[in-house]
Amino acid sequence: MAQVKWTLDPMHSEITFKVKHLMISTVTGQFRAFNVTAETAGNDFSQPGSIDVTIDVSSIDTNNEQRDGHLKSEDFFSAANHNQIVFKGTKLDVKGDEGKLHGDLTIKGITKPVVLTVENGGVVVDPYGQTKAGFTVTGKLSRKEFGLTWSAVTEAGNVVVGDDIKITAEIQLVKQAA
């Protein structure tokens, strides 16, 4: 079957992350600028030719400018030197509605293999006649493994910012005409 290209619908896609604050509560943020492309055989995502994601670190938004500035600094992402997060999919195992996405993730110049969970939303035709595929991708990362090591502890011994980062991406891809 002919290779089909898919591009991102940025208006209906989002990448969200969550981290524990003071060990008890949760702070949420999103990357507002990113791109996703995929190549598949027809509408079948079970063996994609490629899945590529790039995220613009400077688009980070946690609803607080001061914190966003800190996250872009050397203490965390070092956006001036490493403004792109890159994910290259190596394997997608989808059976029915669920599956695993394997790939190499690069943050702050450090590349690690990761396995993410995929919920396959299916393929539909939207009101504008575009064919769209939807995926919800979730996973958990250790920020320290990617060199985002800033840490502080309160007097009572509570860690101010947790190490585990929960990721949820809602992705809608638009099928491109052959």
Added chain:
Amino acid sequence: MSTTVNKATWAIDPVHSTIRFDAKYLLITSVSGWFREFEGTLLSDCTGFNNSEIQLTIYTHSLNTGNNERDNHLRSPDFFDARQFPTIQFRSTAVTTNDKRIEVTGILTVKGIEHPFTFNATFLGMCADPLGNTKAAFEMDTVLNRKDFNITWNQLFDKNGLLLSDEVRVHCDLQLLKLS
């Protein structure tokens, strides 16, 4: 003689709190947004959160879904009608705690429509922050039907699918600062 009961006042720390909503779009994935501006207080006695009084105000114009065009549509009369109804309000009428679980009953007002609303929240703990303030954390997750609040806009696609779900999931991560 009246007896004095020690009350504690808590206020939402907006920097470490999130009020988020999401709805299914095209049936295949969800689109989310958050409110950038909100304020709330909790008045409790000093023994715990049982019988607390909760008040929350959310500013509808502050909604953000990462897309200006969509945000303006959501502020329009098709959705929140933010000019005529600048706030979403919640006030509790009963708060009962059972260990970490908190059942809250009250009145939720969206788009000028008052609706009785009961939800469960989870108390996640209390601690001192790096500045020495006392903080308490709560989480809640619920599903509302937007039609209950006269937010009915929709569109058909792909023969008979509805573009936008009626069910809207609301998730709050709230960190409260103890004031007194």
